[in-house]
């Protein structure tokens with residue numbers, strides 16, 4: 655999915671919500687748990703229920719890799735189930751020497767039909783470049799992450815700049831706002847205005863609202879741009895809104911609440 659189609663979807667839906675499919679088999683409602691296809695059935699029900707409220711789904715590959723070979727199949731079946739109107743993100747956080755990154759890119763962009771993949775940039779240009787070579791695919795590079803450990807490296811100063819700042823500015827010169835996004839955590843709201851000032855056009859994938867407590871209002875006020883420029887992810891707050899048979903309906907309600915709030919900020 656290219657930038658124009660993504661922006662059209664955001665404007666049509668009045669939403670920049672990305673639903674995170676971090677599906678943990680232990681958290682699936684009891685009535686589904688006994689089924690052999692429990693995780694897939696859960697994902698399909700969540701997708702059906704939230705489709706109208708969001709523009710993207712983020713599949714965190716760790717949850718599927720942890721299930722063994724069947725998990726990889728479930729991930730494949732899930733990504734095929736998501737309609738082409740929605741940006742499909744593999745949250746895989748890959749990145750390695752060039753020829754290995756090429757294989758990761760092939761795995762997620764060719765063997766699997768993802769539109770985007772998250773990439774860790776710390777091995778440098780040759781580790782990121784293979785992902786950027788694909789037309790109409792997105793490389794989403796970790797910038798300033800939402801976790802506590804962001805303080806260990808990303809928020810260390812290198813001279814006048816934070817490490818994350820140097821990384822994001824350097825990586826920005828390897829791609830363009832049509833094929834490159836950055837992860838910026840909602841829990842780092844105080845950094846958003848500065849980041850937007852030096853990256854006015856890029857999309858940011860923003861995890862950290864919902865279960866991690868980040869403020870949708872604050873990041874929206876600081877970083878929306880003319881194309882929205884934000885994809886805000888919520889995983890647990892939506893998919894585990896209820897532990898009971900009404901889980902999909904409750905997921906729809908929470909996703910719709912995010913959409914309603916976003917539509918106000920998009921005015």
Ligand SMILES: O=c1ccn([C@@H]2O[C@H](COP(=O)(O)O)[C@@H](O)[C@H]2O)c(=O)[nH]1
Nearest residue numbers: 714799800801839861865866888889890
């Ligand atoms: O900095 C980051 C980068 C990635 N994530 C991922 O986003 C979701 C957040 O899930 P919630 O349940 O909404 O907290 C999850 O897949 C993380 O691995 C992040 O949180 N922060």
